[in-house]
Amino acid sequence: MAGRRRGFDREEVLDQVTRAFWRSGYDATSVADLTKLTGVNPPSLYAAFGDKKALFNEVVERYRRTYGAFTTRAVDEEPTARLAVERVLREAAVEYIAEDRPRGCLILSAPELGHLRKAAIAALEDKIRHDVDTGELPARTDPHALAVYVAAVVRGMSDLARDGATREELHHVAEVAMSAWPSPVP
Amino acid sequence: MAGRRRGFDREEVLDQVTRAFWRSGYDATSVADLTKLTGVNPPSLYAAFGDKKALFNEVVERYRRTYGAFTTRAVDEEPTARLAVERVLREAAVEYIAEDRPRGCLILSAPELGHLRKAAIAALEDKIRHDVDTGELPARTDPHALAVYVAAVVRGMSDLARDGATREELHHVAEVAMSAWPSPVP
DNA sequence: TGTCTTTTGTAACGAACACTACAGATTTGG
DNA sequence: CCAAATCTGTAGTGTTCGTTACAAAAGACA
Structure with missing residues (x-):
């Protein structure tokens, strides 16, 4: 009733x-x-x-x-870890500065959501490890270290966005960050 | 009296x-x-x-x-931007995890201290630009972009420290991050 | 229509907040 | 030893916090 x-x-x-x-x-x-x-x-x-x-x-x-789904989508949809990270960083530079929204990432800004961040790192680490196993990435690559590095860059981008950074600045960060990506041995 | x-x-x-x-x-x-x-x-x-x-x-x-002076010291004392950034990242991995202190950086964690962060980026940018001018860094290097990249990594390290990262993880982040540093053209 | 159920606005609850009035305690200078 | 000055503890100020009691309003079903 x-x-x-x-x-x-x-x-x-x-x-x-x-x-x-x-x-x-x-x-x-x-x-x-x-x-x-x-x-x-x-x-x-x-x-x-x-x-x-x-x-x-x-x-x-x-x-x-909704707003935060782009990272999971990139990791799920892209064929390699490199393409996934490239896409996450490129899209983060846009998402974190979108005009009609608060800046940065809600999850990265909430101290009590560390478990979600840990899970995201683990997912990326798995994808990196897969590429190491298939030879897509050099055998010397440390999957955990590389995943944590990406996590640091993304959090930095979110923080910078909150501080008023421009989209160009974030795109530059993404570009420089990707030049640390391991290149396969010939 | x-x-x-x-x-x-x-x-x-x-x-x-x-x-x-x-x-x-x-x-x-x-x-x-x-x-x-x-x-x-x-x-x-x-x-x-x-x-x-x-x-x-x-x-x-x-x-x-006191606690936060190590970054300014590195930029002031090291002869090149590369050595300064290397030292900042290496020391941050230790400082942000020190056992008898809160984790991370007080200034990077306070939303209202953006002006201090902006000043730190400007100081590093100046040091990078100097090295570009002297040929220590390649002419194609964008001093502002590189400085903002370093700022993003350091903030990420502070955030990760607060989330419970280990010193080894932060050292790995520093190491990977430095591999994005521009190498001079031969 | 009448009754039952759910939502609404008003108005309050105790707890915690930043901050302070006041009087007693403690010290130096005369 | 007295008086002026500074600090200390107690106990408050008014405000805002998250949350709720209560009764009027409104729709669904008999």
């Missing part, structure tokens, strides 16, 4: 909340900020999403499936 | 406060945390350092002169 219908679009509110957490972080974004931003009063917000922590968790999941 | 003497060591308290801000950041560190940590009651703390913002500013200045 149903009752009164929700007076707001759950997805639209979730996107507004995502951008707020993305811009300012979890702690610096108050529930009062969110109610003012969305026009949804506290009881409705809590009924729809649970408490602030649960709302943030849902925001993170949504972010992974 | 003097009165009652201060009951605590100002420098010692300042160091404890520095580590608190360093570990948890400005917002997440409450004045109540600081009074509990140092044993100094609020009125004494405010009399000695001013308000929370002024205290943080003094902490940052102190950090620059």
Whole structure:
């Protein structure tokens, strides 16, 4: 038996909340900020999403499936680790500076999401290791070290974007970073 | 005409406060945390350092002169940009994981200190440009792009340290990162 | 229409926040 | 030893935090 219908679009509110957490972080974004931003009063917000922590968790999941999905897609779709990393860096330079969004990466900016970052490094490391095994990369290549290096560069790019870097600067970073990629022995 | 003497060591308290801000950041560190940590009651703390913002500013200045001085020293003391960057990366891998301190870099972790980061990039860029002018680096080298690349790597190393990376991992990042350094044309 | 269920706005809760009024304690200078 | 000056601990200030009690409003089903 149903009752009164929700007076707001759950997805639209979730996107507004995502951008707020993305811009300012979890702690610096108050529930009062969110109610003012969305026009949804506290009881409705809590009924729809649970408490602030649960709302943030849902925001993170949504972010992974939308704004943050380009990294996973590159690693999954590109045939080699080199092409995957090239694409991640090239796309990050665009994504992290997109005009109608907060800058940088929500996940890379949230201290409590280290497990997601660790998983991303492991996935890239596996892809690198595969290329070492097939001879696509030299046998001397250390897959873990190379994956952690890429992680460092991407995090640096996200931080720089938040500091106001330009798209050209990030593209330069990507270009220079790729020149550290191991070249096969002849 | 003097009165009652201060009951605590100002420098010692300042160091404890520095580590608190360093570990948890400005917002997440409450004045109540600081009074509990140092044993100094609020009125004494405010009399000695001013308000929370002024205290943080003094902490940052102190950090620059102590824990964070190794980067400036490397750029000032090393004869070439390459040696300076090599040294910054090598020392960062040690400094950012030191056992009796918070991990990472206080300045790189504080969103409001972008001006200090910008100044550090400019200083490195100048050193790189000097080496381009003297022929130490190839003429095609873009000093700004290379400096921003180094900034990205260092920030990534600081972030990784906070996430629990090991010293070996950071050393690997430094090593791989240096292989992107331009080599002179023969 | 009447009843049941769910959402809504108002208005508050206790806790934690940065900060300070005030009075007693402690020191130097006269 | 007295008086002026500085520091200390207690106990507050008003504000904001996340969260919720409550009753009116609104739609679904009998």
